[in-house]
Structure formats: C-alpha cells, structure tokens
Amino acid sequence: MQTKRLTRDAMLTGVALIIFIVEAQIPPLTSVPGIKMGLANIITVYAAFAIGPADAALILAARILLGSVVAGNLSTLMYSAAGGLLCLLAMLGLRRVLSESQLWVASVIGAAAHNLGQIAVAVAVTRTPALLAYLPVLLMSGMIAGLFTGLCAQALVKRMSRK
Amino acid sequence: MGNEKVTLKGNGRRSEPLSGKIKFPIQTRVWIGTLAIAFAVCLAAAAVVWLLPGSRRVARVSVDGAVVREIDLSAVTAEGSFVVEGVGGTNTVTVRPGGVCVSAADCPDQVCVKRGWLEGGAAPIVCLPHRLVIELVSGGDGNALDAISG
Numbered sequence: 001m002q003t004k005r006l007t008r009d010a011m012l013t014g015v016a017l018i019i020f021i022v023e024a025q026i027p028p029l030t031s032v033p034g035i036k037m038g039l040a041n042i043i044t045v046y047a048a049f050a051i052g053p054a055d056a057a058l059i060l061a062a063r064i065l066l067g068s069v070v071a072g073n074l075s076t077l078m079y080s081a082a083g084g085l086l087c088l089l090a091m092l093g094l095r096r097v098l099s100e101s102q103l104w105v106a107s108v109i110g111a112a113a114h115n116l117g118q119i120a121v122a123v124a125v126t127r128t129p130a131l132l133a134y135l136p137v138l139l140m141s142g143m144i145a146g147l148f149t150g151l152c153a154q155a156l157v158k159r160m161s162r163k
Numbered sequence: 164m165g166n167e168k169v170t171l172k173g174n175g176r177r178s179e180p181l182s183g184k185i186k187f188p189i190q191t192r193v194w195i196g197t198l199a200i201a202f203a204v205c206l207a208a209a210a211v212v213w214l215l216p217g218s219r220r221v222a223r224v225s226v227d228g229a230v231v232r233e234i235d236l237s238a239v240t241a242e243g244s245f246v247v248e249g250v251g252g253t254n255t256v257t258v259r260p261g262g263v264c265v266s267a268a269d270c271p272d273q274v275c276v277k278r279g280w281l282e283g284g285a286a287p288i289v290c291l292p293h294r295l296v297i298e299l300v301s302g303g304d305g306n307a308l309d310a311i312s313g
Binding site: 073112127130131 | 279
C-alpha cells in the first residue's frame with residue numbers, strides 16, 4: 001500500500017509540476033502583480049478532497065519547491081509557499097463542511113486565502129503597506145481563477161471516483 | 164426524494180419536479196450568495212482604490228523598503244529618466260509633469276513596465292523581483308501612511 005501511495009502522490013506532483021511550468025511560460029495577463037490562473041491548484045484541490053490532508057500537503061510542498069527550482073527563484077518560492085500554506089489550511093478547514101458538489105467553494109476561498117498570504121509576503125518584503133491597495137483586485141482575480149480550478153477539480157473528483 | 168412532486172408546507176419551500184432549470188440545494192445557494200457579496204465588496208473596494216483622487220504629488224521610489232529618491236511631480240517640467248539599482252537588476256524610471264512610470268526594466272515579468280503611468284490612485288507601481296516600489300505620497304505634511312511606510 002505504501003508503494004501505491006508513493007506512486008500516486010509522485011504522479012500527481014508530476015502532473016501539478018507540468019501544469020505549473022507550462023503556466024509559468026505564459027506572460028502575465030495583466031499589469032497587476034501576482035495575478036495568474038493557478039491551474040496547478042486543480043491537483044491540490046483534488047488531492048485535498050479525494051485523497052487526504054497529509055497527501056495534499058506533501059504534493060503541494062513538493063510542487064512548490066520543485067516549481068521554484070525549475071521555473072522560478074527564491075522570491076517566487078516565498079510567495080508561493082505563504083499563499084499555498086494559507087490556501088491549503090483554508091481548504092482543509094472547509095473539507096468537513098462541504099459536500100462533493102460544493103467542492104468549488106473550497107477552491108474559491110482557498111484562492112482568496114492564497115492571495116492574502118501572497119500580499120502579506122509582498123508587504124513584508126518591500127516594507128510598503130501601500131501594496132495592500134492591490135488586495136481587492138487580487139481577491140477578485142483569485143475568486144474567478146479559484147472558481148475555474150475548483151470546477152475542474154470537482155469534475156476530476158467525480159470522474160476519478162467513477163471506476 | 165427531491166424529484167417527487169410534493170409541497171413542504173412547513174418551511175415554505177417547494178421541491179419541484181425536474182424541469183430544465185438547474186436548481187441548487189439551499190446550502191449551495193447560501194455559498195453562492197456569500198461569495199457573490201464578497202466579490203461585490205472587492206469590486207467596490209477596487210473601484211475606490213483606483214479612482215482615489217490624486218492629490219499626492221510626490222513620487223517616492225524605494226528599493227527593499229528604503230527610500231532611494233523622492234520627486235515632486237508638480238515641479239517636473241520636462242520628461243526625464245534615471246536608472247534605479249534594484250535587488251538583482253535595474254529599472255529605468257521616467258518622470259513627466261504629474262506622472263511617473265517604469266519605462267524599462269530587466270526583470271523577468273515586466274509587470275512594472277506594463278503598469279504604465281502612475282498619475283493618481285492608491286495602487287503603487289511595483290517590481291517584485293527587484294523589490295522596487297514607486298508610490299505617490301503627499302509632500303511635506305505627511306499623513307499616517309507616510310509615517311508607516313517612511
């Protein structure tokens with residue numbers, strides 16, 4: 001069973017990493033710093049709901065670490081790590097409350113939590129509280145992106161359970 | 164159960180027969196409503212931030228939290244540029260009467276360049292890779308925000 005778990009988690013990490021790297025090649029859509037689709041989060045949402053908290057955390061941590069090595073740098077690692085941690089905590093907290101058909105809600109709130117973590121790091125790094133001015137726009141984009149990735153993850157969970 | 168044509172008198176809600184319309188369970192509708200309200204609040208906040216009247220006329224350029232240059236934009240008469248040494252790269256800052264922008268940068272994402280001219284509003288120009296921030300502050304008297312960020 002351990003081998004099966006390791007293989008499954010490694011495969012999901014690989015899938016998430018590929019999505020992350022491909023998305024990193026796309027130039028930023030807007031002039032607002034920090035806005036992106038966050039498609040790799042589809043895997044995190046799927047793992048958090050279909051597998052379990054520990055596996056989701058491992059897959060997310062591995063993806064963030066490897067992702068910043070392959071497609072980013074140390075500063076992107078800080079933003080991803082803070083955002084990813086908050087996002088995961090928010091989603092795992094909502095896991096007990098939500099039914100499978102409401103999975104997208106966790107993704108939307110998780111994305112907003114990600115934005116909060118991200119901007120907190122940005123404010124701390126640049127020591128500029130004025131960056132908080134970007135928070136409403138970031139939250140809006142996060143909610144839209146989170147809705148999309150959440151619906152994708154929900155469809156994924158539904159299909160994977162139909163064996 | 165949900166597909167039966169029954170009327171629940173107790174709570175005033177009816178479970179309707181299958182029609183073409185998608186009907187969400189009550190809990191999902193509450194979530195949709197809550198998130199829609201949150202989105203609307205963000206939209207309103209974003210509008211306020213962006214449309215904030217620009218009475219602050221001093222452009223403050225900081226790198227890694229330290230102020231490197233302050234330019235009174237109302238005193239600028241002609242367009243001019245200078246290079247700012249950021250963390251791990253440089254940004255070329257251009258000023259013109261009443262406005263400031265990053266005209267060139269060797270950062271990977273170019274978000275600061277695409278941001279364009281900063282002439283008002285509360286959202287600063289930011290180049291996260293180089294830890295460079297250009298914000299508008301009111302000159303002289305200094306408000307609470309200046310006290311924190313300065």
